[in-house]
Amino acid sequence: MRSDAIIWAAVAVVFSFLFIPIIVIVLYAFSTAPIPAWPIAAFTLHWFADTWADQAVRQALLLSLEVASVATVTAMILGTLAAMAVARMQSGAKEVVSFIAVLPIALPGILTGMALAAYFAFWGINLSYWTIVAGHATFCVVIVYNNVVARLRRMSHSLTDASADLGADAFRTFRLIQLPMMASAIGAGALLAFALSFDEVIVTTFTAGAQNTLPLWIFGAIRLGQQLPEVNVVVFAIILFTAIPVLLAQKLIGESGKVVR
Amino acid sequence: MDGTMQAPIVQLEGVAKSYGGTVALARVELTVRAGEFFTLLGPSGSGKTTTLRLIAGFERPDAGRIFLDGQDVAALPPFERAVNTVFQDYALFPHLTLMENVAYGLRAKKMPRVKAHEAARRALAAVQLEDFAVRKPTQLSGGQRQRVALARAMVNRPRVLLLDEPLGALDLKLRHQMQQELKHLQFETGITFIYVTHDQDEALSMSDRIAVFNHGKIEQVGTPIELYERPASAFVANFLGSSNILGDTLLRPEKLHLVPRAHAVPEGFEKRHGMVREAIYFGAVTRTVVALEDGGTLQVMEANIVPVQGALRFVVGDAVTVAWPRAAAVTIGNSDNKGEQ
Numbered sequence: 157m158r159s160d161a162i163i164w165a166a167v168a169v170v171f172s173f174l175f176i177p178i179i180v181i182v183l184y185a186f187s188t189a190p191i192p193a194w195p196i197a198a199f200t201l202h203w204f205a206d207t208w209a210d211q212a213v214r215q216a217l218l219l220s221l222e223v224a225s226v227a228t229v230t231a232m233i234l235g236t237l238a239a240m241a242v243a244r245m246q247s248g249a250k251e252v253v254s255f256i257a258v259l260p261i262a263l264p265g266i267l268t269g270m271a272l273a274a275y276f277a278f279w280g281i282n283l284s285y286w287t288i289v290a291g292h293a294t295f296c297v298v299i300v301y302n303n304v305v306a307r308l309r310r311m312s313h314s315l316t317d318a319s320a321d322l323g324a325d326a327f328r329t330f331r332l333i334q335l336p337m338m339a340s341a342i343g344a345g346a347l348l349a350f351a352l353s354f355d356e357v358i359v360t361t362f363t364a365g366a367q368n369t370l371p372l373w374i375f376g377a378i379r380l381g382q383q384l385p386e387v388n389v390v391v392f393a394i395i396l397f398t399a400i401p402v403l404l405a406q407k408l409i410g411e412s413g414k415v416v417r
Numbered sequence: 418m419d420g421t422m423q424a425p426i427v428q429l430e431g432v433a434k435s436y437g438g439t440v441a442l443a444r445v446e447l448t449v450r451a452g453e454f455f456t457l458l459g460p461s462g463s464g465k466t467t468t469l470r471l472i473a474g475f476e477r478p479d480a481g482r483i484f485l486d487g488q489d490v491a492a493l494p495p496f497e498r499a500v501n502t503v504f505q506d507y508a509l510f511p512h513l514t515l516m517e518n519v520a521y522g523l524r525a526k527k528m529p530r531v532k533a534h535e536a537a538r539r540a541l542a543a544v545q546l547e548d549f550a551v552r553k554p555t556q557l558s559g560g561q562r563q564r565v566a567l568a569r570a571m572v573n574r575p576r577v578l579l580l581d582e583p584l585g586a587l588d589l590k591l592r593h594q595m596q597q598e599l600k601h602l603q604f605e606t607g608i609t610f611i612y613v614t615h616d617q618d619e620a621l622s623m624s625d626r627i628a629v630f631n632h633g634k635i636e637q638v639g640t641p642i643e644l645y646e647r648p649a650s651a652f653v654a655n656f657l658g659s660s661n662i663l664g665d666t667l668l669r670p671e672k673l674h675l676v677p678r679a680h681a682v683p684e685g686f687e688k689r690h691g692m693v694r695e696a697i698y699f700g701a702v703t704r705t706v707v708a709l710e711d712g713g714t715l716q717v718m719e720a721n722i723v724p725v726q727g728a729l730r731f732v733v734g735d736a737v738t739v740a741w742p743r744a745a746a747v748t749i750g751n752s753d754n755k756g757e758q
Contacts, residue, residue, distance in 0.1 A: 321473060321570075323526050
């Protein structure tokens with residue numbers, strides 16, 4: 157009983173450390189003071205209206221949503237195809253390709269960012285919306301890939317054999333057997349990929365041109381010490397945008413296995 | 418049996434298959450006749466499952482030809498072959514209902530949904546699972562899954578049904594019951610069954626003919642009686658039942674008789690003298706191991722026809738004579754796998 161109490165106390169300390177700053181930021185979003193100060197004197201929704209009206213924030217939000225959507229769709233297609241290809245390989249080649257496939261997520265973001273920036277510069281590609289998408293796709297693909305590979309590993313080979321045995325060609329087998337069985341893994345991977353893309357800063361810094369994603373806008377605003385109440389509102393919005401897909405992903409995975417990041 | 422029963426339906430000519438450097442099948446010749454219950458028997462890794470997968474089309478042979486109904490199908494994918502398979506792990510589609518599972522093959526062949534579901538319902542009824550049509554396979558017991566797998570394959574009326582150790586995952590009682598049902602189903606439908614197993618009792622009791630596999634080759638093909646009574650090699654003899662081997666002579670333990678030493682042996686009988694080394698009572702039979710005077714041992718299996726009173730007829734240390742009718746001795750060819758099992 158005593159040791160239980162100690163464990164729960166430790167849990168409480170760790171979770172407080174992790175979540176109190178986030179709660180404080182969320183509270184500041186409702187504070188009337190233009191500069192964050194404690195204790196909060198009065199509450200208002202004023203900053204939400206201001207932020208919504210701010211064109212820079214709107215554009216950043218739109219860009220973030222677009223980038224995350226396109227990177228996620230790209231990841232769903234490439235990650236699933238890669239996982240299916242790897243699942244069919246002989247064990248030797250399998251390990252090598254798996255390693256290469258997950259490398260982008262093992263490498264520090266700053267390396268990926270620098271390398272991509274150098275690569276784009278080498279080919280004379282101007283930094284744009286599409287370079288951000290490419291940068292985000294590097295790690296989004298891995299997330300979907302990992303989820304689908306884990307699913308395929310637990311799927312018996314005899315299922316595709318059985319489908320072929322019953323007269324279904326490769327495409328019919330993919331449509332009626334493989335895709336439905338992978339669907340929740342692809343979906344969970346996609347939701348996580350979306351969340352990761354939505355709050356990505358480092359790779360974006362190197363691959364964005366004049367555009368600002370929402371995290372880049374926050375980064376800039378904090379550095380300049382401007383529009384801090386709006387920053388709090390935006391952070392609040394980002395928490396919602398990323399928490400929802402992660403929770404959904406957990407629920408999806410909970411039905412049929414473990415999440416793999 | 419009419420004449421058409423004798424026509425070959427599946428033929429393998431010089432079929433070979435390797436994985437990496439390992440030879441799974443070395444130039445196998447095999448003919449299965451229409452309407453037969455044909456069993457591929459052998460230990461794991463002997464090539465029996467590879468043979469089945471080659472007939473189904475999941476593997477392509479490195480060499481040789483595979484005929485189905487006279488047509489060379491070696492290059493055809495599985496979905497273009499008129500055979501269906503019952504898998505060892507049943508391979509039921511977990512996201513589909515039993516109805517959808519059973520109708521899958523008919524739908525793949527473009528049968529309208531209503532008609533396919535009607536046929537699937539009848540197939541499920543035939544295996545007493547009609548009431549479970551809307552359930553998913555995960556809600557079933559092992560025996561029920563087995564029957565769904567059977568219905569899913571049979572509903573397509575295949576020319577040949579391939580069964581890959583279909584009863585391996587079931588407990589003994591259910592296994593015996595399903596053996597009977599499978600045999601009955603095969604007889605009723607007249608569909609050719611090719612059945613893979615490593616269980617000798619299953620092979621002997623169910624098959625019209627058996628091919629015994631060893632190290633990627635077929636050792637012998639024959640009826641259960643031919644294989645058991647006239648095995649071509651020590652391997653076949655040992656794989657189907659137990660046996661004694663004296664030089665190039667094979668003796669089945671149940672065909673030997675034990676008599677007290679110095680007892681006369683009838684005309685036409687061979688004999689050897691020895692001493693009882695082991696005597697074990699099994700209820701229906703008694704197993705006695707005799708160490709022979711001129712070296713070697715013989716295992717004798719005697720039915721306990723006369724009630725056993727108190728003690729066994731022969732106990733360890735008794736001097737005995739083992740006798741057998743000359744006709745019971747089988748001369749076998751050379752084989753690398755001798756000794757008793």
